[in-house]
Amino acid sequence: MLIIDSSSVVPPLAGHELLFLFGQLFILLFTARVLGEVARYFDFPSVLGELLAGIVLGPSILGALFPGLFVALFPPNPAQYHLIEAVSWLGLLMLLVVTGFETDLDLIASRARRATSIASASIVVPFVLGFGIAWVLPSTFLTADGNRFVFSLFIATALSISAIPVIAKILLDLGIIEREISQLTIASGMINDTVGWILLAVVAGLARGTEETAITTAGTTIISLAIFLLLSFTVGLRLVSRLIRWVDSTFNSDLSLVTTVMILALGVGTLTHALRLEAVLGAFVVGVLVGRVNRFDQGVRHVFEVITLGIFAPIFFATAGLRVDLTALTTPSILLVCAVVLAVAIAGKFIGAFVGARGAGLSNWEGIAIGAGLNARGALEIIVATVGLSLGVLTETMYTIIVVIAIVTSLFAPPILRFAIDHIELSGEEERRLQRKQRDEQSFLGSVSRVLLPTRCSVHAQLAAQLLGHIGRNRDIEVTNMYVVGASESKGSSIVSRIRRRLSKHGSNTPDPRSNGGSSARNHTENAVAENCLDIATQQLSLSEEMVHNRVRPRRGPVGETVTQELHRGYDFLVLGMGTENGEAGRETRDGGMKTENGETGRRPGDGNGRPLFDLGIEDVLQATSTPVMAVNANVDSGNGPLDSVPIRRILVPTVGTEFSRHAAEIAFEIALDCNALVEVVHVIDLRRLQELFVGEADVSEAVEIGTEIADREAMLGRQLGANVLTDVLMDDHPERAIINRATTNEVDLIVLGSELRSLSQRAFFGYHVEYVLKNAPCSVAVVSSR
Numbered sequence: 001m002l003i004i005d006s007s008s009v010v011p012p013l014a015g016h017e018l019l020f021l022f023g024q025l026f027i028l029l030f031t032a033r034v035l036g037e038v039a040r041y042f043d044f045p046s047v048l049g050e051l052l053a054g055i056v057l058g059p060s061i062l063g064a065l066f067p068g069l070f071v072a073l074f075p076p077n078p079a080q081y082h083l084i085e086a087v088s089w090l091g092l093l094m095l096l097v098v099t100g101f102e103t104d105l106d107l108i109a110s111r112a113r114r115a116t117s118i119a120s121a122s123i124v125v126p127f128v129l130g131f132g133i134a135w136v137l138p139s140t141f142l143t144a145d146g147n148r149f150v151f152s153l154f155i156a157t158a159l160s161i162s163a164i165p166v167i168a169k170i171l172l173d174l175g176i177i178e179r180e181i182s183q184l185t186i187a188s189g190m191i192n193d194t195v196g197w198i199l200l201a202v203v204a205g206l207a208r209g210t211e212e213t214a215i216t217t218a219g220t221t222i223i224s225l226a227i228f229l230l231l232s233f234t235v236g237l238r239l240v241s242r243l244i245r246w247v248d249s250t251f252n253s254d255l256s257l258v259t260t261v262m263i264l265a266l267g268v269g270t271l272t273h274a275l276r277l278e279a280v281l282g283a284f285v286v287g288v289l290v291g292r293v294n295r296f297d298q299g300v301r302h303v304f305e306v307i308t309l310g311i312f313a314p315i316f317f318a319t320a321g322l323r324v325d326l327t328a329l330t331t332p333s334i335l336l337v338c339a340v341v342l343a344v345a346i347a348g349k350f351i352g353a354f355v356g357a358r359g360a361g362l363s364n365w366e367g368i369a370i371g372a373g374l375n376a377r378g379a380l381e382i383i384v385a386t387v388g389l390s391l392g393v394l395t396e397t398m399y400t401i402i403v404v405i406a407i408v409t410s411l412f413a414p415p416i417l418r419f420a421i422d423h424i425e426l427s428g429e430e431e432r433r434l435q436r437k438q439r440d441e442q443s444f445l446g447s448v449s450r451v452l453l454p455t456r457c458s459v460h461a462q463l464a465a466q467l468l469g470h471i472g473r474n475r476d477i478e479v480t481n482m483y484v485v486g487a488s489e490s491k492g493s494s495i496v497s498r499i500r501r502r503l504s505k506h507g508s509n510t511p512d513p514r515s516n517g518g519s520s521a522r523n524h525t526e527n528a529v530a531e532n533c534l535d536i537a538t539q540q541l542s543l544s545e546e547m548v549h550n551r552v553r554p555r556r557g558p559v560g561e562t563v564t565q566e567l568h569r570g571y572d573f574l575v576l577g578m579g580t581e582n583g584e585a586g587r588e589t590r591d592g593g594m595k596t597e598n599g600e601t602g603r604r605p606g607d608g609n610g611r612p613l614f615d616l617g618i619e620d621v622l623q624a625t626s627t628p629v630m631a632v633n634a635n636v637d638s639g640n641g642p643l644d645s646v647p648i649r650r651i652l653v654p655t656v657g658t659e660f661s662r663h664a665a666e667i668a669f670e671i672a673l674d675c676n677a678l679v680e681v682v683h684v685i686d687l688r689r690l691q692e693l694f695v696g697e698a699d700v701s702e703a704v705e706i707g708t709e710i711a712d713r714e715a716m717l718g719r720q721l722g723a724n725v726l727t728d729v730l731m732d733d734h735p736e737r738a739i740i741n742r743a744t745t746n747e748v749d750l751i752v753l754g755s756e757l758r759s760l761s762q763r764a765f766f767g768y769h770v771e772y773v774l775k776n777a778p779c780s781v782a783v784v785s786s787r
Helices: 016-040 046-057 067-073 078-101 103-112 111-135 148-160 165-173 180-210 211-249 254-274 280-291 297-320 325-328 332-359 365-375 378-391 394-421 428-442 461-474 489-505 519-543 560-569 619-624 659-675 687-692 701-721 735-745 767-777
Strands: 450-453 480-486 546-552 572-575 628-633 650-654 680-684 722-731 752-753 758-760 763-765 780-785
Touching: 016 046, 016 078, 016 297, 046 165, 046 297, 078 165, 078 211, 078 254, 078 280, 078 297, 111 148, 111 180, 111 332, 111 365, 148 180, 148 332, 148 378, 148 394, 165 180, 165 280, 165 365, 165 394, 180 365, 180 378, 211 254, 211 280, 254 280, 254 297, 280 428, 297 394, 297 480, 325 332, 325 394, 332 365, 332 394, 365 394, 365 687, 378 394, 450 461, 450 560, 461 480, 461 519, 461 628, 461 659, 461 680, 461 780, 480 519, 480 560, 489 752, 519 546, 560 619, 650 659, 650 735, 659 680, 659 735, 659 752, 659 780, 680 687, 680 701, 680 735, 722 735, 735 767, 752 767, 767 780
Parallel strands: 450 480, 450 572, 480 546, 572 628, 650 680, 650 752, 680 722, 752 780
Antiparallel strands: 628 780, 758 763
16 A cells, blocks of 8 residues: 655645745736837837836846846746746747637638748748858857857757747737738748747757757657647547537536636647647647637637736736846947847848748738738747757857847837738728628627527427528537427436437437336327427428437426526527417416416417417517527418428518617528528508608608618628628508518518517517518518517
């Protein structure tokens, strides 16, 4: 039996170590944020101030002016400094994740040739110039046992590298990271850095041993990189997508999603670092993969970015500047060498990037912008310098010179980049791409990723599934079909049923043998009916298997309460059918109808024919939740079996210019795009209401002008999406009657209405106009209430 002696347990940090750590982080973060805001005040990116914070607090200024205070704040204790460094590395990893969020892989892939051309030239030119200047430097700049060839290779590598974190922070601060030129700069920087790490591995191998060792190290690095990237963007993409979806569905928490991303970044970063590919590469790839998952929406992404850019990134940049000791440059010879190497570094990278950009067919201003962006070396250059110092390749003096290059190039890049970007005009394609992305971020459906479809397979619910399928076909939307069974049906049986449905394409109608002490025949039958209904709903959706989930829920009290509990799991949209199956009145009996408060069964107001407006006792849900809703009235006959695919060739969208109308129009356009249908957007002027506002004869010309503007505004979105859209303005004493007449005359297949959902007489109420349309429409009707 192994007994661990208490003396072998690692003691915690001492009180003074924690005191120094917290105090140092406080000073670094405070100074970085203050100087960052000062930089923003003068219209510079905040990263400039954050980098300067380290220089101000470091030996260059604070150490030179107040050495006692500097030593008190930052004592020369390697272990203490490494604690700050560990926190700054977290900032670096998180910043790379944010960079990955904003990286458009499709755009980069379409610009691969240009990015490769730019990256190649931006590496070769500074590498050659760097090797040349290092070869002629005085021997006093070499270590005592230094090899000039290895030294020259190391300087060449240091001058050829770029810093994606700094480039990304500059582009984020300037608000231009979504521009095509910015994505091209990032793509070139990715290739640049990858080659730079490979070169660093080769040079480090030469410094550690023989040439054969270096070649082996480089070969292993290249193979590991290729395998890692291949697996990441194939198997890894599917795994990350499923993990994010599972976490979102299971925990329904932004906090859980942010934690998951950070765990992935640390885990994959550990893997890439173990493969000697650097942890930053793993974090960047995680950001790219997560950014492609729609379930990691803008809100969660914003939370992660705020934490990163507001806390950890400033600490990282300030810590990078903390290493700089400008007092070493007071010697004229050292200052001269520093100026020459700095000039070579700037000119080499700028000329290389500019030549590569021009060779790729870019304009002069685009070449200048990319040259300025890739010139930012930032903390990665400092990492290279640190490696060189630890290997004995660099002296303290050359280390300082390389760090100065990293800081200076990062400081001058933003103003030049901003100036060049201002002279680059948006192409028509880029403008459309940016507008499309902005439109998606602001759209109603852009915020919808999880949809709940309660169903008992009425004709209304089946058509609702068909419409939802049209909407979700071109969007990353997950749909959950839910069937509510009697209270005696156990949760375990529903899980077994779900497993059985997954194992069988069409599901199984075999009753579940497991229940509370043995199921009755009725429970067997109900379970079989539930499975069959969910299979029908899945077929009506006609979406990919991974986008559809089926759930059988045992009823806990009223059916509406069961549905409401399910909605609390984090759904963005509720889609349901109106009316009841087979024309039955609603009943809150064992099979899930409606009861009055005194326990007697009764009827609720409905469509004028004695039928309730909604199936499943769903009115209670609509009054209890703020989740956006689309309710569908099929107005077709399906018999008792599955509903045939309902052809949709023409859609009518009445609009009054409200948010509800815009969201309804957006849904209509999505359906039309999938069905290749024509959408007619109409605004109806209520003549009775208009006449009430005037004494005598009402002037309708202004109302027509306003109505035309409203209809055209709604139609603009559809045309931008590529839908075929017509507009018209109607006038009638009864707007709802005009809608019915237009639908009848033009043989409309679907009316999509936007309306506010409100309570009236203990029932869900869309308004008199909407309910008139529901009762009298010659076609199917979908009512959208986005709350």
